[in-house]
Amino acid sequence: MNSLRLAALSAALCCLFALPARADLNVVTTLPDLAALTKSVGGDHTTVTTLALPTQDPHFVDAKPNLALALNKADLLVVDGLDLEIGWLPTLQIGARNSKIQTGNPGYLDASRFVKVLEVPTAKVDRSQGDVHPGGNPHYLHDPRAALSVARGIEARLAQLDPKNASAYQANLDKFSAELEKARADWEKRLAALRGVPVISYHKTTAYLGDWLGFDTIAYLEPKPGIPPTPSHVAEVLTLGKQKKARLVVQEEYYPDSTSKLVASRIPAGLVILPSGADFRGGETYIQREERLVKKLEQGLAAPQGG
Numbered sequence: 001m002n003s004l005r006l007a008a009l010s011a012a013l014c015c016l017f018a019l020p021a022r023a024d025l026n027v028v029t030t031l032p033d034l035a036a037l038t039k040s041v042g043g044d045h046t047t048v049t050t051l052a053l054p055t056q057d058p059h060f061v062d063a064k065p066n067l068a069l070a071l072n073k074a075d076l077l078v079v080d081g082l083d084l085e086i087g088w089l090p091t092l093q094i095g096a097r098n099s100k101i102q103t104g105n106p107g108y109l110d111a112s113r114f115v116k117v118l119e120v121p122t123a124k125v126d127r128s129q130g131d132v133h134p135g136g137n138p139h140y141l142h143d144p145r146a147a148l149s150v151a152r153g154i155e156a157r158l159a160q161l162d163p164k165n166a167s168a169y170q171a172n173l174d175k176f177s178a179e180l181e182k183a184r185a186d187w188e189k190r191l192a193a194l195r196g197v198p199v200i201s202y203h204k205t206t207a208y209l210g211d212w213l214g215f216d217t218i219a220y221l222e223p224k225p226g227i228p229p230t231p232s233h234v235a236e237v238l239t240l241g242k243q244k245k246a247r248l249v250v251q252e253e254y255y256p257d258s259t260s261k262l263v264a265s266r267i268p269a270g271l272v273i274l275p276s277g278a279d280f281r282g283g284e285t286y287i288q289r290e291e292r293l294v295k296k297l298e299q300g301l302a303a304p305q306g307g
């Protein structure tokens with residue numbers, strides 16, 4: 001009888017201790033890549049949720065009530081910034097009824113402030129120029145150097161909001177940083193052939209990638225940012241692409257691919273569909289996502305070329 005009771009007691013105790021500890025910080029990010037970076041630094045001390053999925057165009061996310069609900073319980077909101085989320089995030093912030101994550105408060109972190117921003121317009125921007133981001137190009141997460149700066153910024157904010165776990169956040173960051181820098185050296189070696197290569201991009205999402213890897217984006221399939229390709233513009237891009245011997249046509253997964261396919265086959269150039277963000281819900285890390293991106297570029301370079 002006694003031994004039975006002991007067994008039951010130890011079974012109960014085992015399950016009690018196996019219950020997951022409540023995370024110390026509840027973090028919500030706008031983009032899946034930001035979620036992956038936050039989880040690498042926050043580890044077990046954080047619960048991390050992303051508002052946008054990798055399949056969604058981050059310029060246009062449906063501001064559904066369940067997203068506002070996620071923000072209601074957040075201790076920290078991490079955003080890409082530079083007006084990328086301007087079309088949908090402000091509504092959600094208001095709907096969240098959570099003062100912590102309002103712009104300017106410690107629970108609001110704009111990751112773009114840690115990045116050397118490219119393509120900052122020098123003249124006044126107006127709507128006739130399309131969906132131009134007036135603070136500069138917000139598509140910096142393709143560049144692992146920018147991602148590391150962002151991870152450092154996230155670590156500092158986690159430590160500020162949750163000082164008792166600061167040493168754990170620092171250790172996680174050190175580990176992530178070492179892994180990312182090792183991977184980056186490998187990626188740069190594998191993509192050395194991209195230096196100086198002419199590339200056509202669908203949207204202005206290649207600015208930071210080109211800055212990192214040294215290729216030249218010679219034209220965009222969108223006539224203006226956010227405006228879908230038109231036949232006359234595509235004809236111009238095609239002429240230029242043939243003339244300059246473009247090697248790659250690049251776009252993210254969330255754009256329709258028919259125009260890119262057509263232009264790539266006519267030049268001919270390699271077609272590269274870049275992963276738009278980490279499959280965070282599937283457990284993918286930033287480094288694994290970037291590895292997928294590098295592989296796509298490698299495959300594009302290996303495709304039959306016109307030149």
Ligand SMILES: [Zn+2]
Nearest residue numbers: 059203204225
């Ligand atoms: Zn954009």
